[in-house]
Amino acid sequence: xxxxxxxxxxxxxxxxxxxxxxxxxxxxxxxxxxxxxxxxxxxxxxxxxxxxxxxxxxxxxxxxxxxxxxxxxxxxxxxxxxxxxxxxxxxxxxxxxxxxxxxxxxxxxxxxxxxxxxxxxxxxxxxxxxxxxxxxxxxxxxxxxxxxxxxxxxxxxxxxxxxxxxxxxxxxxxxxxxxxxxxxxxxxxxxxxxxxxxxxxxxxxxxxxxxxxxxx
Amino acid sequence: xxxxxxxxxxxxxxxxxxxxxxxxxxxxxxxxxxxxxxxxxxxxxxxxxxxxxxxxxxxxxxxxxxxxxxxxxxxxxxxxxxxxxxxxxxxxxxxxxxxxxxxxxxxxxxxxxxxxxxxxxxxxxxxxxxxxxxxxxxxxxxxxxxxxxxxxxxxxxxxxxxxxxxxxxxxxxxxxxxxxxxxxxxxxxxxxxxxxxxxxxxxxxxxxxxxxxxxx
Amino acid sequence: xxxxxxxxxxxxxxxxxxxxxxxxxxxxxxxxxxxxxxxxxxxxxxxxxxxxxxxxxxxxxxxxxxxxxxxxxxxxxxxxxxxxxxxxxxxxxxxxxxxxxxxxxxxxxxxxxxxxxxxxxxxxxxxxxxxxxxxxxxxxxxxxxxxxxxxxxxxxxxxxxxxxxxxxxxxxxxxxxxxxxxxxxxxxxxxxxxxxxxxxxxxxxxxxxxxxxxxx
Amino acid sequence: xxxxxxxxxxxxxxxxxxxxxxxxxxxxxxxxxxxxxxxxxxxxxxxxxxxxxxxxxxxxxxxxxxxxxxxxxxxxxxxxxxxxxxxxxxxxxxxxxxxxxxxxxxxxxxxxxxxxxxxxxxxxxxxxxxxxxxxxxxxxxxxxxxxxxxxxxxxxxxxxxxxxxxxxxxxxxxxxxxxxxxxxxxxxxxxxxxxxxxxxxxxxxxxxxxxxxxxx
Numbered sequence: 001x002x003x004x005x006x007x008x009x010x011x012x013x014x015x016x017x018x019x020x021x022x023x024x025x026x027x028x029x030x031x032x033x034x035x036x037x038x039x040x041x042x043x044x045x046x047x048x049x050x051x052x053x054x055x056x057x058x059x060x061x062x063x064x065x066x067x068x069x070x071x072x073x074x075x076x077x078x079x080x081x082x083x084x085x086x087x088x089x090x091x092x093x094x095x096x097x098x099x100x101x102x103x104x105x106x107x108x109x110x111x112x113x114x115x116x117x118x119x120x121x122x123x124x125x126x127x128x129x130x131x132x133x134x135x136x137x138x139x140x141x142x143x144x145x146x147x148x149x150x151x152x153x154x155x156x157x158x159x160x161x162x163x164x165x166x167x168x169x170x171x172x173x174x175x176x177x178x179x180x181x182x183x184x185x186x187x188x189x190x191x192x193x194x195x196x197x198x199x200x201x202x203x204x205x206x207x208x209x210x211x212x213x214x215x216x
Numbered sequence: 217x218x219x220x221x222x223x224x225x226x227x228x229x230x231x232x233x234x235x236x237x238x239x240x241x242x243x244x245x246x247x248x249x250x251x252x253x254x255x256x257x258x259x260x261x262x263x264x265x266x267x268x269x270x271x272x273x274x275x276x277x278x279x280x281x282x283x284x285x286x287x288x289x290x291x292x293x294x295x296x297x298x299x300x301x302x303x304x305x306x307x308x309x310x311x312x313x314x315x316x317x318x319x320x321x322x323x324x325x326x327x328x329x330x331x332x333x334x335x336x337x338x339x340x341x342x343x344x345x346x347x348x349x350x351x352x353x354x355x356x357x358x359x360x361x362x363x364x365x366x367x368x369x370x371x372x373x374x375x376x377x378x379x380x381x382x383x384x385x386x387x388x389x390x391x392x393x394x395x396x397x398x399x400x401x402x403x404x405x406x407x408x409x410x411x412x413x414x415x416x417x418x419x420x421x422x423x424x425x426x427x428x429x430x431x432x
Numbered sequence: 433x434x435x436x437x438x439x440x441x442x443x444x445x446x447x448x449x450x451x452x453x454x455x456x457x458x459x460x461x462x463x464x465x466x467x468x469x470x471x472x473x474x475x476x477x478x479x480x481x482x483x484x485x486x487x488x489x490x491x492x493x494x495x496x497x498x499x500x501x502x503x504x505x506x507x508x509x510x511x512x513x514x515x516x517x518x519x520x521x522x523x524x525x526x527x528x529x530x531x532x533x534x535x536x537x538x539x540x541x542x543x544x545x546x547x548x549x550x551x552x553x554x555x556x557x558x559x560x561x562x563x564x565x566x567x568x569x570x571x572x573x574x575x576x577x578x579x580x581x582x583x584x585x586x587x588x589x590x591x592x593x594x595x596x597x598x599x600x601x602x603x604x605x606x607x608x609x610x611x612x613x614x615x616x617x618x619x620x621x622x623x624x625x626x627x628x629x630x631x632x633x634x635x636x637x638x639x640x641x642x643x644x645x646x647x648x
Numbered sequence: 649x650x651x652x653x654x655x656x657x658x659x660x661x662x663x664x665x666x667x668x669x670x671x672x673x674x675x676x677x678x679x680x681x682x683x684x685x686x687x688x689x690x691x692x693x694x695x696x697x698x699x700x701x702x703x704x705x706x707x708x709x710x711x712x713x714x715x716x717x718x719x720x721x722x723x724x725x726x727x728x729x730x731x732x733x734x735x736x737x738x739x740x741x742x743x744x745x746x747x748x749x750x751x752x753x754x755x756x757x758x759x760x761x762x763x764x765x766x767x768x769x770x771x772x773x774x775x776x777x778x779x780x781x782x783x784x785x786x787x788x789x790x791x792x793x794x795x796x797x798x799x800x801x802x803x804x805x806x807x808x809x810x811x812x813x814x815x816x817x818x819x820x821x822x823x824x825x826x827x828x829x830x831x832x833x834x835x836x837x838x839x840x841x842x843x844x845x846x847x848x849x850x851x852x853x854x855x856x857x858x859x860x861x862x863x864x
Contacts, residue, residue, distance in 0.1 A: 009283060011263035011308055017282040020275045029462070029742040037308065040253075041260055047227035059236045061411075062418035066233040067225060074861075080748055080769050083731070092227055092253065094677040097861025100728055102750065102767030119750030119766030121728050121856070124864030153864045195277075202278035208769070213722075213745025216772030216801045245526040246677070290645075296532055296553050299515070310461040313645025316512055318534065318551030334551030335534030337512050337640070340648030369648045424553070429506075429529025432556030432585045441715060443695035443740055449714040452707045469688075469740065476689055479659035491668045493843075494850035498665040499657060524659055524685065627709075634710035 002171070002185040005045065012041055016164065016188055020204045031210050032084040035135060035164070039088015042162050042186055046073070046131060047092065049160075049184065072096040074123050074156070078103050078134035078146045081208035085135045085164065097123040101149050103142040111197070115141050126154025135207040137166035138198050140173035147178060164188035167200045218387070218401040221261065228257055232380065232404055236420045247426050248300040251351060251380070255304015258378050258402055262289070262347060263308065265376075265400065288312040290339050290372070294350035294362045297423035301351045301380065313339040317362045327413065331357050342370025351423040353382035354414045356389035363394060380404035383416045434603070434617040437477065444473055448596065448621055452636045463642050464516040467567060467596070471520015474594050474618055478505070478563060479524065481592075481616065504528040506555050506588070510535050510566035510578045513640035517567045517596065529555040533581050535574040543629070547573050558586025567639040569598035570630050572605035579610060596620035599632045650819070650833040653693065660689055664812065664836055668852045679858050680732040683783060683812070687736015690810050690834055694721070694779060695740065697808075697832065720744040722771050722804070726751050726782035726794045729856035733783045733812065745771040749797050751790040759845065763789050774802025783855040785814035786846050788821035795826060812836035815848045 005012045015034045018024045025031055052067035076099035077086035090098060102118035132150070137143050143161065150156075161174065161183060168190050175185070193201040204210070221228045231250045234240045241247055268283035292315035293302035306314060318334035348366070353359050359377065377390065377399060384406050391401070409417040420426070437444045447466045450456045457463055484499035508531035509518035522530060534550035564582070569575050575593065593606070593615060600622050607617070625633040636642070653660045663682045666672045673679055700715035724747035725734035738746060750766035780798070785791050791809065798804075809822070809831060816838050823833070841849040852858070 006283075008264055009266070009268050011260060011266075011285065013268060013283040014263075014285050017271065017273055017280075017284045020280050020282060021273045022276050023274070025276075027459070027462075029465075030459075032738075033461075040256060044227060044257055044260065047230075048224055050225070050227075052225050052229060055233065057233055057237045058239070059418040060238050060241075060421040061415055064233075064236050064407075064418040066236065067222075067229040068233045069227065069230050079727075079767060087735075090680075099860075099863075118768075119727060121860070121863050123861045126864075191280075199277055202275040202280040205276040212747075212769070213771045215747075215769050216774075243675070243678075245681075246675075248522075249677075295511075295551060303519075306464075315644075315647075335511060336550075337644070337647050339645045342648075428531075428553070429555045431531075431553050432558075438715075440696055441698070441700050443692060443698075443717065445700060445715040446695075446717050449703065449705055449712075449716045452712050452714060453705045454708050455706070457708075472685075472688060473692055476659060476692065479662075480656055482657070482659075484657050484661060487665065489665055489669045490671070491850040492670050492673075492853040493847055496665075496668050496839075496850040498668060499654075499661040500665045501659065501662050623712075631709055634707040634712040637708040 002175075002187060003045070004187050004190065005042065006189040012038065012188060019164070020202065022205070025205065025210050028211060028213075035084035035207070035211065036088040036091070038164050038188060039085040039133070040092050041088075042133070043089045043092035043131075046160050046162070046186060050129060071128065073129040073131045073160070074099065074125055076101060076122060076130060076132050076146070076150065078142055079119070080212060081135040081206075082133055084211055085133055089131060089133060099123050101146045103145050115145060120149050122150060122153045124154050125150060125156045127157055129158050129160070130156035131160045131162060133162040135164050136200065136204075137163045137170040137174065138194060138200050139167075140170035140177075143170075143174050144177055159183045160186060162186040165191065165200060165204060167191055167194040169194045218391075218403060219261070220403050220406065221258065222405040228254065228404060235380070236418065238421075241421065241426050244427060244429075251300035251423070251427065252304040252307070254380050254404060255301040255349070256308050257304075258349070259305045259308035259347075262376050262378070262402060266345060287344065289345040289347050289376070290315065290341055292317060292338060292346060292348050292362070292366065294318075294358055295335070296428060297351040298349055300427055301349055305347060305349060315339050317365045331361060336365050338366060338369045340370050341366060341372045343373055344370075345374050345376070346372035347376045347378060349378040351380050352416065352420075353379045353386040353390065354410060354416050355383075356386035356393075359386075359390050360393055363390075375399045376402060378402040381407065381416060381420060383407055383410040385410045434607075434619060435477070436619050436622065437474065438621040444470065444620060451596070452634065454637070457637065457642050460643060460645075467516035467639070467643065468520040468523070470596050470620060471517040471565070472524050473520075474565070475521045475524035475563075478592050478594070478618060482561060503560065505561040505563045505592070506531065506557055508533060508554060508562060508564050508578070508582065510574055511551070512644060513567040513638075514565055516643055517565055521563060521565060531555050533578045535577050547577060552581050554582060554585045556586050557582060557588045559589055561590050561592070562588035563592045563594060565594040567596050568632065568636075569595045569602040569606065570626060570632050571599075572602035572609075575602075575606050576609055591615045592618060594618040597623060597632060597636060599623055599626040601626045650835060651693070652835050652838065653690065654837040660686065660836060667812070668850065670853070673853065673858050676859060676861075683732035683855070683859065684736040684739070686812050686836060687733040687781070688740050689736075690781070691737045691740035691779075694808050694810070694834060698777060719776065721777040721779050721808070722747065722773055724749060724770060724778060724780050724794070724798065726790055727767070728860060729783040729854075730781055732859055733781055737779060737781060747771050749794045751793050763793060768797050770798060770801045772802050773798060773804045775805055777806050777808070778804035779808045779810060781810040783812050784848065784852075785811045785818040785822065786842060786848050787815075788818035788825075791818075791822050792825055795822075807831045808834060810834040813839060813848060813852060815839055815842040817842045
């Protein structure tokens with residue numbers, strides 16, 4: 001199941017418009033903030049699918065039976081562009097455990113790019129709800145690599161894959177390769193075109209560079 | 217129309233549970249943060265009702281037609297308990313104008329309370345969408361007073377009245393006194409009981425004191 | 433004693449430069465953020481003058497004797513321009529109690545301005561360190577009015593008066609009228625000129641309008 | 649040169665006390681916040697050593713000659729414990745470029761630990777001021793590995809090495825191995841003991857686990 005958050009009109013569209021805008025992108029603080037605000041909104045929408053249990057809480061004047069999260073989802077994020085998006089998730093799910101997986105496209109002199117795997121720190125996933133997030137899905141290779149990195153850390157109860165902007169091709173690819181059940185997709189917006197150089201068009205550019213500067 | 221955000225299961229319930237909990241309330245930073253996080257969620261839900269218009273945005277690699285907010289709502293908040301809730305709205309609607317209205321219950325030696333009006337700074341409302349927010353609605357008197365203070369600043373296109381916790385009695389009262397059309401209500405949760413001293417039960421206590429300390 | 437934070441070179445100057453810049457001011461989010469960041473820096477500098485006491489803390493692996501704040505200062509802020517500056521103080525002194533005093537210049541048709549007092553909510557000050565802050569001090573009248581409002585709430589152990597930008601005339605005036613001892617002044621930067629209309633030149637404009645929009 | 653921020657009494661000590669406290673650590677949100685607040689304070693103190701240049705700024709009412717940062721430092725952080733500390737630096741130096749280096753101690757069945765290098769994304773350093781930060785320095789091996797990873801990205805004009813808590817042994821080790829000039833050290837507090845298992849005592853535990861949960 002794919003939920004496309006830009007389809008219902010909401011401030012999600014405003015934030016994505018600012019992320020795309022080459023002029024507004026010059027303010028990297030606002031760029032990171034928009035990723036973070038979207039992370040909060042994705043987290044809130046995903047929270048509607050989570051399980052809650054009744055708990056008795058002692059207020060100053062009495063006692064209330066209130067629903068609380070049965071358990072917090074585990075938040076795994078793909079480096080480095082995923083960090084501000086992850087911050088948003090963590091603002092909402094502040095008691096969650098977090099994991100980080102590195103994946104980046106290393107440019108070569110012939111202008112080809114290879115996917116570079118690296119560091120990963122992943123909490124126990126067994127029996128937990130997992131939210132696997134990355135800012136962009138272009139070809140889908142990073143997300144697939146990230147998913148593979150999770151193997152060996154236990155079987156999650158359910159997986160939510162979240163991304164702000166994806167190409168149609170990238171989304172199709174990850175859906176083809178990941179298990180068909182037990183995964184829910186959360187997408188900000190889908191762009192049609194993916195260039196031979198793996199850039200999404202119209203897209204928004206390289207989210208990692210825009211948030212943190214070009215790698216030297 | 218009254219929207220009750222705790223009815224659909226979501227992290228809203230978790231935040232309200234923490235706000236109610238007399239033990240967790242001792243951490244005033246977390247108390248304020250929960251008000252702010254709820255402000256962000258209310259803002260996002262209200263944003264689904266706002267108007268958007270298509271705008272052409274120049275991305276690094278092309279051009280995209282994207283929906284953006286037609287105009288930002290004006291955010292008016294009731295002092296002082298409403299401040300952290302307002303901060304949440306302003307995090308989402310960062311280009312909005314803000315107004316502040318003071319209203320507080322002053323305690324007397326015979327334990328009676330009177331509503332104290334005071335400072336207000338209110339932007340032009342004419343033709344704008346207005347979000348009037350306060351953390352709690354107990355008797356409803358503060359919210360009604362705040363609404364009256366808005367007169368003379370222009371006629372809003374639409375009004376959203378937002379509160380995290382209300383007594384049934386308080387909500388009924390403001391709905392009785394405010395115009396029947398053109399107002400949408402957004403409520404976190406409704407508590408049944410309102411004591412003779414105007415405390416909501418089980419409620420959460422005095423939100424102003426919990427966020428900022430007791431008045432001396 | 434007057435401490436002028438822009439005198440030692442630091443990022444304080446960068447933030448004040450952005451606050452002054454009519455172009456950067458168009459982004460009210462950044463304007464508020466700069467006030468808040470300065471509030472944090474002022475709070476940190478003032479924290480160097482506070483009293484600490486040794487406390488034994490149980491760590492995971494042993495026990496440490498560490499200095500902690502003997503008590504948290506009370507933070508009183510002048511509405512409405514003072515709110516984002518106050519947020520910065522509260523981020524650092526998160527266990528502090530907060531007070532709010534309203535004071536604003538109401539414009540008349542003949543372009544004269546009168547100082548309007550209003551709402552105030554002030555915690556017990558007796559025996560506490562008080563930080564009284566406002567974003568700007570133009571004529572000094574608001575700050576003096578705020579100080580008078582504090583009377584009747586107890587005698588603070590020490591008072592810190594903090595402002596980001598002041599006219600020389602305004603600073604001189606408040607120093608003339610406030611008690612000579614027991615008060616420390618913390619100033620971002622001092623501008624020489626104050627116009628007949630009470631505007632600081634070169635100044636930065638109306639901080640309340642820039643943060644929250646023009647009053648309607 | 650080594651600057652020890654806990655030596656002058658300030659709120660730095662309060663934050664470090666909270667970081668150490670095994671009871672307060674249960675709130676991972678507050679733990680991360682304390683790292684971030686310390687990052688902001690370190691950034692501010694380091695900003696006092698940076699270069700500024702006069703710039704003419706057009707205010708609403710005139711023009712001001714103000715000092716602004718000549719250039720922003722590059723912020724390189726060690727994963728994953730360094731992330732919340734890095735967020736604090738980035739809040740202050742919001743126009744900086746950021747780099748990330750992974751380094752973590754991988755536990756073995758015989759309780760030995762090996763340092764694991766991995767992902768790194770590093771901006772151009774040539775001619776820039778570099779701030780290399782990590783939350784803790786235990787043995788010093790991670791920091792030395794991080795420093796080595798920087799080679800090949802250009803020669804920084806000056807390097808600031810920043811850490812909240814270090815063992816005396818770890819600090820001595822990195823000072824012995826890094827170049828003697830052109831590096832300034834910024835330390836929150838120095839603990840005397842380092843166990844055979846490379847734990848700082850009394851220390852604060854594993855900052856990565858406390859911020860993000862145990863690796864599974």
